[in-house]
Amino acid sequence: DIQMTQSPSSLSASIGDRVTITCRASQTMTKYLNWYQQKPGKAPKLLIYAASNLQSGVPSRFSGSESGTDFTLTIGSLQPEDFATYYCQQTYSIPITFGQGTRLEIK
Amino acid sequence: EVQVVESGGGLVKPGGSLRLSCTASGFTFSVYSMIWVRQAPGTALEWVSSISSSSNYIYYADSVKGRFTISRDNARNSVYLQLSSLRVEDTAIYFCARDPARLSSGSHVPYYFDYWGRGAPVIVSS
Secondary structure, three states, X not given: OOOEEEEOOEEEEOOOOOEEEEEXXXXXXXXXXXXXXXXXXXXXXXXXXXXXXXXXOOOOOEEEEEEOOEEEEEEOOOOHHHOOEEEEEEOOOOOOEEOOOEEEEEO | OOEEEEEOOEEEOOOOOEEXXXXXXXXXXXXXXXXXXXXXXXXXXXXXXXXXXXXXXXXXXOOOOOOEEEEEEHHHOEEEEEXXXXXXXXXXXXXXXXXXXXXXXXXXXXXXXXXXXXXXXXXXXX
16 A cells, blocks of 8 residues: 655644645655645545646645655645645555645644 | 535444435536545545446445445436444545546546535444
8 A cells, every 4th residue: 555644744834924745655656646625524625636737726826746756735825715634645556545634724 | 516415424333334325416427436535533534435437446445345335326426335334433424526537557546536525424333
């Protein structure tokens, strides 16, 4: 199974900050890495698919990149609605696995 | 507008069974894979099962293999998850979602999950 390790597990930031969340895969995999945002009591929302493709309707301040086994989600300028938990997910192989989540809080 | 709605959750005793349903609208259901993901209280998301558009490709997490069964009825725009031999650790919110899927070595495999329902709670307790 491919294990996905997210860092940091929690993060405090201010409105307007640039934030980076990283997900490291336990083995080599190519591009089949997705990012989701989840707010309390709500369903997850797809932000980025296949490492760097912005899902329709998602603001352009969200972006994704890939470097080897490291995948990065960047939020260019934090907005109030961005405070949530973020999960990475690999669909490179079965079983599909998620990272443990990064909780983004207001500083 | 794409909509995905789960139903059938509830309280069940350990060893019991339950069937979850997921009904979709706003898109051509028969060309998409569908999936189930669960989330136990205060924990991360866990993929449970996936079914391809024509039910030819079905996948399960090891934690539910042999106990859960996924199926779909394209005429009813619905996907189902039959939960059997339930354990306390199966307690979770169960989400249904759409998956465009992709081809890998001739098989349809999961790709990304773009539309989700609000979830159905399953509580396994004596």
